[in-house]
Amino acid sequence: MRPADQIAQFVADALKEGRTRAEIAAALQEAGWAQNEVAEALNAWADTAFIPPVPRPRPYVSAREAFLYGLMFLALAMTAWNITTLGFELIELWLHDVTDRYSLYNVSTVRWSISVLVVFFPLFLWMNSRAQSAARADPGKRRSAVRKWFGYITLFLAALALLGDLIAVIYALLSGDLTTRFFAKAALVALTAGLIFLYFRGETAEAEDAS
Incomplete structure (x- = not known):
């Protein structure tokens, strides 16, 4: 045992x-x-005088939810990555520096990012909406261990992105390379990762309250 x-x-x-x-x-x-x-x-047991003791609801694992949340995580990752990539290319276009040989605007990258976003962004919105609706209809689904892990992994990756972004900004500032273009890209990464972090912070808080 x-x-x-x-x-x-x-x-x-x-x-x-x-x-x-x-x-x-x-x-x-x-x-x-x-x-x-x-x-x-x-x-694990309710604090009542009832005999036998009454068990509290516990987290559960579902293979179906593992598949759905795995797909939703992929859709979110692809959406965040390609929003950032597309934003970088647009920043390169708007703040182009002719003296910088690394400042290049890539049309094919823009087309690819838009194509990915057309597929994965609506998919994430639809699957997230379904997950929210299912949780409202059946509050027990908020105890899903898969849902909780999905939320915390997303928080972890968003936090890493924010910390890495901050390090890059500080390094550029100390090196004297903090240009308008660099700052705009750093701000885009911070905004994307920050929004994801705030949203899933609320999601994980709800999951903890339901456990």
Whole structure:
């Protein structure tokens, strides 16, 4: 039996015998269980006098949701990447520097980014709308472990983009290379990553409240 199953079974049996939560916690900690393990095991059961103990809703994993959220994550990643790429090319066009041999406007890149956005941006909006509608119709779906992982992975990548963008700006400033064109590109990356971070910060907060 796994340790998590052992402590869960012990807590359930102790609650059935009428032991208080303080007594159960003290016994488990005295036996060597960590405080967070004890708290998690006790939180798995509703704090009521009903016998047998009433389990709280727990996160679940669904293969169907793994597929849907995986596809939605791909659509979001492709959308964010190509919005940034398209923005970079437009900045190159509007703020073109004839003295900079690296300042090049690529028409084929613009066409490709627009093509990708035409496919993936509506796909992300549609799938995200479906996920939101399903969660409103069935609040239990907010406990999906896949949904929570999707949100936190997205937050992690958005945070990395923001930190990398900040480092690039500071480096350019210290090197004296902080041109208007560079600043515009950095601002675009910060705006894209920031919007994604703020949106999914709210999503993960809802998932935590539902757990």
